[in-house]
Amino acid sequence: AQRVTQPEKLLSVFKGAPVELKCNYSYSGSPELFWYVQYSRQRLQLLLRHISRESIKGFTADLNKGETSFHLKKPFAQEEDSAMYYCALGYSSASKIIFGSGTRLSIRP
Amino acid sequence: KAGVTQTPRYLIKTRGQQVTLSCSPISGHRSVSWYQQTPGQGLQFLFEYFSETQRNKGNFPGRFSGRQFSNSRSEMNVSTLELGDSALYLCASSTGLAGFTDTGELFFGEGSRLTVL
Numbered sequence: 001a002q003r004v005t006q007p008e009k010l011l012s013v014f015k016g017a018p019v020e021l022k023c024n025y026s027y028s029g030s031p032e033l034f035w036y037v038q039y040s041r042q043r044l045q046l047l048l049r050h051i052s053r054e055s056i057k058g059f060t061a062d063l064n065k066g067e068t069s070f071h072l073k074k075p076f077a078q079e080e081d082s083a084m085y086y087c088a089l090g091y092s093s094a095s096k097i098i099f100g101s102g103t104r105l106s107i108r109p
Numbered sequence: 110k111a112g113v114t115q116t117p118r119y120l121i122k123t124r125g126q127q128v129t130l131s132c133s134p135i136s137g138h139r140s141v142s143w144y145q146q147t148p149g150q151g152l153q154f155l156f157e158y159f160s161e162t163q164r165n166k167g168n169f170p171g172r173f174s175g176r177q178f179s180n181s182r183s184e185m186n187v188s189t190l191e192l193g194d195s196a197l198y199l200c201a202s203s204t205g206l207a208g209f210t211d212t213g214e215l216f217f218g219e220g221s222r223l224t225v226l
Contacts, residue, residue, distance in 0.1 A: 036215075043112070044199065044217040086152065095164040095206045096142065097215060101151035 002027045004089045006100035013077050014108050021072040021103050023061075023087030032090035033070040034097070035061055039083045047072075047085070057081070082107045111135065113218035115200050121224045127188040130221045134181050134202030140164075141183040142215060143175060146197040155198075158183055159206055187223075195225045 003026040013019055025031055033050040048056045050063045050070060061072045070087060084104050090097040114133040122128050134141050143155040154167040158177035175185040181202070187194055201215035 043219055046214050049214070095159065096154055096157050098154050099152040
């Protein structure tokens with residue numbers, strides 16, 4: 001069955017430290033992977049998608065098909081990065097996107 | 110361009126009642142997806158509608174149903190409410206079918222918070 005796993009419910013790091021939010025997926029086909037973010041009192045919104053291969057707000061994510069992972073990384077955390085982050089798996093064959101349980105990132109000053 | 114609008118924002122019901130939630134997608138978006146968000150389970154997929162057709166459904170009982178109108182507005186209904194149905198229900202729209210990278214970016218509403226007593 002298709003599944004997205006985010007093993008950490010909470011990740012707390014100091015400002016300026018590197019950040020890595022883990023995401024593993026289970027899907028036999030060709031996955032479409034996304035990271036969504038929800039800042040305090042804001043709507044859930046797309047942060048980045050794997051096919052874009054771009055850096056958004058300093059975040060990058062690389063799809064590793066061998067390890068079935070799509071970890072989100074940022075070299076230097078900023079206080080404004082504090083938010084809830086969701087990894088998501090889309091598969092067009094089923095016309096749906098499923099989400100992991102989310103990781104709350106807290107940046108300490 | 111107006112964002113996704115969900116009504117009502119908050120509602121309280123008692124067990125056994127039924128509830129209807131409404132979602133107006135971004136103009137031009139043809140797909141609407143519904144999710145149930147709870148602290149313990151995260152976002153659970155309910156169903157997706159595209160051009161008035163349900164394209165996919167999550168693992169929820171038949172008490173959960175939905176529909177989409179010709180103007181792409183969507184409603185979801187929960188009948189015979191149970192305490193466990195208390196949650197934030199999120200609606201998201203996309204230009205095309207959810208799951209496609211180029212058209213499947215989801216734009217979320219603020220949600221309807223349902224409390225079942």
